[in-house]
Amino acid sequence: MKDMLRPIYQERASHPDTLAVLMIEKRNQTSPQTDNLDVALLIITKDAEKPFFIKHYEFMDQKAALHVVTEKQLNEWILLGTNRRMxxxxxxxxxxxDRNEYLVGLIDRLNTFPFQERKLKISIEFAKLIRRYMEGKAFFEGKHYLDAYNHIIHSLHHLARLEVIDRGFHPEITVWNQVKHIEPQVYKLYKELVESDEELHKRLELLFLAFDFLIHTKTEIGAAHLINVLAEKDMWFFADLVEHPDVQFYAVDLSVLLEFLIDRDIVGINRVETKGHGIYHRGYFLKKSVDVE
Known part of the structure; x- marks a missing residue:
């Protein structure tokens, strides 16, 4: 296989911007990891006109894909979990x-999972969890039980990924297999929701009660990154906070996360006068110290 694909990747490997070339072969009859193609080539480059593009090939009844991705795009996928198979x-x-052992360094980084990266990824998952949970609760209160179920399933997935990251591992596609061994309590909640014989609204009612407690216990871990950012200044306006280089990764869920922390008495609000009578800007500040290390 490698020899057949050599003409496809060899010229790119000789380019000075190419950092690494990997080959991923189809493992099973059904193989979403390679989009059901027989083999995928991953070429990581320092820079390119496009951050990512794919080409498809055929040879001797075999199907192959060439994925070319910039280092920046790959790092973003790894951080945000938006392309987990990477x-x-x-x-x-x-x-x-592997130019200058680039892959050796990247693999070492993935295996050691530096603390600052973990903290940021946890906050990304926690912010998504809070949004899904709030939306699910609103659907539940409106008796839209199937929509509530859908959102709470997503909340559980974010909680599961948070637990895995907090233990120093990257969440795999088979995240529930990881959680089963890492945090049985969360795994049990998931099993009860999807497998119980209780009526759906009863299952959801019990799960929301348990979830309220779990979210409370995970608040300081989940919000640690944002708490550290808030501590950098005496007060933040939302527009400034959302432009912070790290906060931008969960900016879409920042507003709901701030409101959650205000309700938990961790974040406070200063009202700053505007030119409009009785209208104030909202300034956010860290209200109380929490142990986030």
Missing amino acids: IDWVLNGKVLF
Whole structure:
């Protein structure tokens, strides 16, 4: 296979911007990891006109895909978890080319999972969890039980990923297999929701009660990154906070996360006068110290 694909990747490997080339072969009859193609080539570059593009090929009844991605795009996928199979590809793909041991360093980073990266990823998952939970609760209160179920399932997935990250691991596609061993309590909640014989609204009612407690216990861990950012200044306006280089990764959920922390008495509000009578800007500040290390 490698020899057949050599003409496809060899010229790119010789380019000075190419950092690494990996080959990922189809493992099973059904293989979403390779989009059901027989093999995928991943080429990581320092820079390119496009952050990511794909080409498809055929040879000797085999199907192949060439994925070319910039280092910046790959790092964003790893951080945000928006293309989770990339971690699997980097850790388990066959190395065909590695300039200056770039992959050695990347794999070491993935395996050690530096604390600051973990803290940011946890806040991303926690912010998504809070939004899904709030939306699910609103649907439940409106007796839209199927919509509530959908949102609470997503909330549980974010909680599961948070638990895995907090233990120093990257969430895999089979995240519930990880959670089963790492945090059985969360795994049990998931099983009860999807497998119980109780009527749906009863299952949801019990789960919301348990979820309220779990979210409370995870608040300081989940909001640690934002809490540290808030501590950098005496007061933040929302527009300034959302432009912070790290906060931008969960900016879409920042507003609901702030309101959650205000309700928990962790964040406070200063009202700043505007030119409009009786209208104030909202300034946010860290109300009380929490242990986030």
